[in-house]
Amino acid sequence: MPVSHASRGESYQPFQCIVCQSRFTRHENLKRHAALHSRSQKDASLPCEFCHATFSRPDLRHRHMKRKHPEYEQKRSKRLQCDPAHPRLHSVSPAESPDSISSPRSGNANVPDQAFSDMQIQPSAIELMGVGRILQDATGLERSLLLGTSFLKTTQSLETQLNPISVPRQPPFDVSLADFNFNQDIVDRLSPSDLPLQDGWYPSTLQVTRGCHLFFSHIAHFVPFLHQSTFDSNQSPSYLIVSILCLAYQYGEDSECGEQAGSGADLSMRCFHRARSLIASEEGRSDILPDKIPIVQSYVLLQICAMMYLCGESSAFGLKIHSSMISLARASGMMQPLAIQSATPQDLESLWREFVKGESHKRTVFAVHQIDALWYQFLSVPRSISHLEVKHDLPCPEEQWTASSSAEWAHRQLVMRSSGPSVQYADAVRRFLSAEDLNSIPQFDPYGAINITQFLISSAREISGWSTMTGIVSMERFGALRSSLVALSPFIRPHADANLIHGALCTATWETAMLELQMWSPSHTGGIVEGSIDAVLTKSTYLAPDCEFLCENNAAKAIQPHVDWFLRYLDSTLDPDTEAPWIALYAYKAFLIALQLVRKGLVGAMQVVGIRDGDVQGALMWARKVFQRRQRWQLGRLIISCLDELET
Known part of the structure; x- marks a missing residue:
C-alpha cells in the first residue's frame, strides 16, 4: 500500500506514491490515488445507470449523474422520503472516507509531519486542538485547511477563532468517529x-x-x-x-x-x-x-x-x-495564455478587442493569484496556487490597457516601443530573486509589481514560520528576499509619482513587505490563524503589546522608515474613496507598531505626524481621527472598535 514520504525540502508536493512515484500536495489526494492501484479490474470501470459513460471512482460517477441526469436525484429523493432510515446513497470516495482525513499537526502546513501523515484523526487529537464538529458546516473544507497551519499557541476552540463574535460554540467533540457523517455537507457547490x-x-x-x-x-x-x-x-x-x-x-x-x-x-x-x-x-x-x-x-x-x-x-x-x-x-x-484566434491579419478594431480579451484573461489570473496571497497574509490560510502555475506574461503597461479606442491603443503601442519581449511572470520572479538582467524587463503594469511583492511577502512568512518551529534562522534566504524587494523598488516608486491611486496601492504593498521582512512576520508566527478579518484585527490588537523586540534600537531603526510611510499616508489621505480595503489593514498594523514604539518612549516614533515621544493618548486620538475617515465601511468600524480596546 502506498505511503507518503514527507520531507522538509519537498514542501510543495510532499506525499509520494511508492507504486508509480506520483506526488501530491495533500495526504487525502494520495490516499484517493492509492485506491486506483488496489482496485480490481471490475471496480475500475463503474458504469452510469443512464448512459454509456464509465468512471474510475464512485464519487465521480455520482457527480456525473447529478449533473447530467437530474432524474437520478429525483428518484433518490423519493426513495429517501419513503424510507427515512434509508442510508445515504452518495458513494464515499477514498478522499471523503474517515481514514483519509489527516490529523492536525504542529508546524507549518508546508512542512508535513511523517508521524501524522499516515494515521487517521483520533478524537483525542481533535480535542487537543479544541475543534468542534469538524466538517459539519458549510466551511468545513476551509477549516480543515486551517488545521494544517498550526501556529496556534492556545487550545481555544477553532470555532471561536474563526469568528469570536458571531459563531456559536459547538459542543465538545467527544463522540465516536464511527457516528460521524463525513459526507455531510462536503460539497463543492453552494446550495x-x-x-x-x-x-x-x-x-x-x-x-x-x-x-x-x-x-x-x-x-x-x-x-x-x-x-x-x-x-x-x-x-x-x-x-x-x-x-x-x-x-x-x-x-x-x-x-x-x-x-x-x-x-x-x-x-x-x-x-x-x-x-x-x-x-x-x-x-x-x-x-x-x-x-x-x-x-x-x-x-x-x-x-x-x-x-x-x-x-x-x-x-x-x-x-x-x-x-x-x-x-x-x-x-x-x-493558468495558460489564451490561444490566438486567428493568425491572419485583421482590421485594427478586431485586433484591439482581441488584445483586450487576452489581457482580461491574464489579469483575471493575476487577481486569483493576488487574492490567494492576501488570504494567506491576513488569515494564514495555506496558499493554493504556486507562482509557477501562472504561465502568463506580466500585465501590459497601464497606458495600453486604459486606451479607449483602437486608434489610441495602436498609437500608444508605437510611442512606447517596448525595450524587449514580454517576460513571463514566473521568470520575472526568478529575475528579481537573483537580481539579474532587470534592465531588460520591459515596462509592465503596476499590478504585476503588486503580485511579485505579495509573492515575496508570502515567502518571508514561510521562512519565518520555519524559523519559529526549528529555532534556526535562515539569514541567507532573508537576505535574498530583502535584496529582491530592494531591486523591485524602482518598479514601484515611479508609479507612485505618476499615478496617486496606483502609487499608493503599489507602495503600500511594498512597504508592508519590508515591514514583514524586518519583523519576521510576528503576527503570523505569533498565533494568528483566523477565518475572518474581524478575528484578525482583534487578535492583532491583543498581541500588539507582546512585540517587545520592536523596541530594540536596531529593529526600531530598520522599521521606522516603513512605519513613517503609513503614518504620512493616513494623515494626508483625507478622502479614501479610491483606497483598496487591504491598505487600511496594512496601515492599522503599521500603527500598532508605531504605538508600541511610542509606549516605550523611543525618540521620533510618531514625530512624522506631530505626536510627541511617549504621548500614547495623543497617538490614539490621532489614529481615531484618521480611521474615522473609513467608518462608512465595516472594516473601518472594526478598526475603530479595536482602538476603543486599546484605549481601555
Whole structure:
C-alpha cells in the first residue's frame, strides 16, 4: 500500500506514491490515488445507470449523474422520503472516507509531519486542538485547511477563532468517529435552497448603470481585469453584474431611494445575496459554459465583498468560494495564455478587442493569484496556487490597457516601443530573486509589481514560520528576499509619482513587505490563524503589546522608515474613496507598531505626524481621527472598535 514520504525540502508536493512515484500536495489526494492501484479490474470501470459513460471512482460517477441526469436525484429523493432510515446513497470516495482525513499537526502546513501523515484523526487529537464538529458546516473544507497551519499557541476552540463574535460554540467533540457523517455537507457547490432572495429580483437599469460607474471609479484599479471602454453590462452575465454592484454600492447610495444614507449599503447586501443565488445555480452548469472567465471574476469580487466589506459571518462564504475559484481556474486551463484566434491579419478594431480579451484573461489570473496571497497574509490560510502555475506574461503597461479606442491603443503601442519581449511572470520572479538582467524587463503594469511583492511577502512568512518551529534562522534566504524587494523598488516608486491611486496601492504593498521582512512576520508566527478579518484585527490588537523586540534600537531603526510611510499616508489621505480595503489593514498594523514604539518612549516614533515621544493618548486620538475617515465601511468600524480596546 502506498505511503507518503514527507520531507522538509519537498514542501510543495510532499506525499509520494511508492507504486508509480506520483506526488501530491495533500495526504487525502494520495490516499484517493492509492485506491486506483488496489482496485480490481471490475471496480475500475463503474458504469452510469443512464448512459454509456464509465468512471474510475464512485464519487465521480455520482457527480456525473447529478449533473447530467437530474432524474437520478429525483428518484433518490423519493426513495429517501419513503424510507427515512434509508442510508445515504452518495458513494464515499477514498478522499471523503474517515481514514483519509489527516490529523492536525504542529508546524507549518508546508512542512508535513511523517508521524501524522499516515494515521487517521483520533478524537483525542481533535480535542487537543479544541475543534468542534469538524466538517459539519458549510466551511468545513476551509477549516480543515486551517488545521494544517498550526501556529496556534492556545487550545481555544477553532470555532471561536474563526469568528469570536458571531459563531456559536459547538459542543465538545467527544463522540465516536464511527457516528460521524463525513459526507455531510462536503460539497463543492453552494446550495441554492440555503440562500435568500430566490424571488428573481434583479437591479433596475438605473441601478446597474450607476453601479458600473461606481465600480470603475472606485474599485476597478485594485482588481483591474474589466476593461472599461469595451465593457457592456447588457452583454455580461447577470451573476457578474450583481457581483460588480455588491462592491460598487459600498461607495455610493441608491439613486432609486433618493440617495438616502445607508441605501447603498442595503443595495450592496441585496446584490451580494442575489449574486450568491445566481452563482449557485450557475455552478451546476459551469462544466458546459464556453467561457469560464466571467464566473471566476465573479468569484474574485464576491469574496472581496464578503471578506473585506461585509466581514463577520459572510467570511465563511468568502473562504468557500475561494476554493471554488481555485478549482475552476485550474480545471478550465486559465493558468495558460489564451490561444490566438486567428493568425491572419485583421482590421485594427478586431485586433484591439482581441488584445483586450487576452489581457482580461491574464489579469483575471493575476487577481486569483493576488487574492490567494492576501488570504494567506491576513488569515494564514495555506496558499493554493504556486507562482509557477501562472504561465502568463506580466500585465501590459497601464497606458495600453486604459486606451479607449483602437486608434489610441495602436498609437500608444508605437510611442512606447517596448525595450524587449514580454517576460513571463514566473521568470520575472526568478529575475528579481537573483537580481539579474532587470534592465531588460520591459515596462509592465503596476499590478504585476503588486503580485511579485505579495509573492515575496508570502515567502518571508514561510521562512519565518520555519524559523519559529526549528529555532534556526535562515539569514541567507532573508537576505535574498530583502535584496529582491530592494531591486523591485524602482518598479514601484515611479508609479507612485505618476499615478496617486496606483502609487499608493503599489507602495503600500511594498512597504508592508519590508515591514514583514524586518519583523519576521510576528503576527503570523505569533498565533494568528483566523477565518475572518474581524478575528484578525482583534487578535492583532491583543498581541500588539507582546512585540517587545520592536523596541530594540536596531529593529526600531530598520522599521521606522516603513512605519513613517503609513503614518504620512493616513494623515494626508483625507478622502479614501479610491483606497483598496487591504491598505487600511496594512496601515492599522503599521500603527500598532508605531504605538508600541511610542509606549516605550523611543525618540521620533510618531514625530512624522506631530505626536510627541511617549504621548500614547495623543497617538490614539490621532489614529481615531484618521480611521474615522473609513467608518462608512465595516472594516473601518472594526478598526475603530479595536482602538476603543486599546484605549481601555
